[in-house]
Amino acid sequence: MRRAGGRRHTLRDIAAALNLSVNTVSRALSGKDGIGEKTRALVRAEAERVGYVPNSMARSLVTGSAMTFGLVITNPSNPFYAQLISSIELRAREHDYSLLLTVTDESAENEARAAESLLRSSVSGAIVVPVQAGADPWQRLGAVGVPTVLLNRDLPDLGYRFVGTDNELGGYRATAHAIACGARSIVVLEEDLPITTIADRIAGYRRAMTEAGLSMPRGSVMRVPTRRHDQAALPWQPQQAYQVARRMLRRARLPDAVVAGNDYFALGLYRALAEHGLKVPDDLMVIGFGDHPFSAFLSPSLTTVRLPAEEVGEIAADLLLEEIAGGRSARPLKQLIAPTLVERDSTARKR
Structure with a gap:
């Protein structure tokens, strides 16, 4: 009524x-x-x-607050964040909170505006994927008593609670799997952003290669220009990875395997290989990252690293609820959740 x-x-x-x-x-x-x-x-x-x-x-x-979680993400085209949003919104709704979503597009300027918007909206707390261009916006939230949990990318100097995927382990498992399948020369196809998630995946790749005694010559890490740093973030596009892969195929000697930073890059790589008459995995093995819905339907189906998006989202929401309640948590201050390697046909070589 x-x-x-x-x-x-x-x-x-x-x-x-x-x-x-x-x-x-x-x-x-x-x-x-x-x-x-x-x-x-x-x-x-x-x-x-x-x-x-x-x-x-x-x-x-x-x-005294709007019974709202502020959620700040960087790139809405990332399927990982779509799953996170769903997981966090469900947990928030279970506790009578609504969700206020803001997208920064990897822009420090947008990030500052997002923090200001959350302050004006009197949110109960915030879950934030930082741009990692500085901690000032989120330090300000903490200074005025807004509970804040960092997601996927940490800002260690703030000492906030943090939960994310163990990307270093993901990069290690992907590379170690390629090595176990017989690959000896492996390159990485990665984004061009200076953020910890990418750096961690590359670190995992290097750890696996070093442990196996394999060399990493110059050019082993290929960067895909998927972002405009001075404008809005572009969605992931196979076209960009396709262009980089075409340059790789002009090399005198092809690698045995490519570890792609996301499944969209693997999609672009597939096309470039097909145009050159090369077959996956016979001529080159491919491993993706993300286990996006289309990955199992590629031909051949894509071996990839499945990210624990739902679990990460639930933990982030629970951490924020604990912070809002002001209770002491038995959880560690920093939590990394292990990803899972999903083996499919794109690495199905005889071992």
């Missing part, structure tokens, strides 16, 4: 009708302690009579 003029009934309306405080009404409806059964029954009866529906703005009259 709505009031005259179409406005929905609020906690304040119920409080006025019963001559109670908004705090008392809120506690009665949420089942909190300190409210007598008679008062609780009166409040619930009035709420039912007027058709009251709880919402974050009404709850904020009591909590």
Whole structure:
């Protein structure tokens, strides 16, 4: 039921009708302690009579915040973030929070605006994938008491809670698998952003190669120009990786395997190889990163590293809920969740 003029009934309306405080009404409806059964029954009866529906703005009259999680991500075209958003939103909804999503497009300027927007919106807390161009925007949130959890990329100087994928382990497992399949020369096809997730994957590649006693000549890490640093971030495009792969195919000697930083890059690589009459995995093995929905349907199906997006999102939301509640957590300050190697036909060589 709505009031005259179409406005929905609020906690304040119920409080006025019963001559109670908004705090008392809120506690009665949420089942909190300190409210007598008679008062609780009166409040619930009035709420039912007027058709009251709880919402974050009404709850904020009591909590002092908008009962909202701020979620800041860098690139909405990344399927990993799509899964994260879904996981975090579900966990937030279970606890009566809504989600305010902001995209920075890998821009420090946009990131500063995002932090300012969260402050103006009086969010209960924030989950942030930082651009890693500086910690100032998120330091400001912490300084005014907004609980903040970092996701996927850390800013160690802040000392905030952090959860992400163990990308170093992912890069290591992908490379070690290629080596186990017989590859001795392996190159990496990676994005051109100076961020820890990419650096960690490359570090894992180098660790596996070093342990196997294999060389990494100049040009072993090929960069794909997928971003405009001074404009908006571009979505991942197989076309960019395709162009880089064509240059690689002009080399005098091809590598045995390519570890791609995401499955879209592997898609571009597939096309370049096909145009040159080369077959995967007979002529060159390919390993992706992300296990995107199309990866199992490529021909041959793509061996790739599956990222724990759902688990990372759930942990991030739980960490933020703990921070908002002000309780002490038994969880470590920094958490890295292991990815999983999914073996398919693109590395199906005889070992």
